[in-house]
Amino acid sequence: MDVALARYVHNDRLIDALLTQALSTLRVSPNAHAYHQRQRARGVGHNAALRQLANRLVGILHGCLETGTRYDEATAWSHHAELATG
Template sequence: MTAFPVKNQRLAAAGYMWAFAALRTEAPRAHYGRRRAGGERRTAALRNLLNKLLGCLYHCLQNRVHYEPDRAFATPLDLAA
């Protein structure tokens, strides 16, 4: 019985490079910084950023809209207690 890979290594490497490159812009960098400040390790925060970017890409392709970083990375609102 052969084991199947859990993930495509080339696709994962491309995703991490995309997320790492996105750190040069303001909104993704702030998102990454919030995750790191919340106690996540570097790789976990980068993976979360990649998931966010993939979600934005999916939304843009499904709805045929242009990418808007201010909308995609809107600052989360603090809820009143």
């Protein structure tokens, strides 16, 4: 029986930069902080919640680059704000 194992390869410097950005964002963005807290309330550990926040920030950056728009806190987190209130 053959077993296929997943191979996880990533750029350590990129991961460090993204996690640093996510940690910094926690202090200045109430929406990012709320997103992190919602992950924690679901039972996700701090580091995993930080990785999820970093992934969300990459998604926001991708959206800004794809549409050619500047970052706007209200627009970037509007979907998550709706989920939190409704």
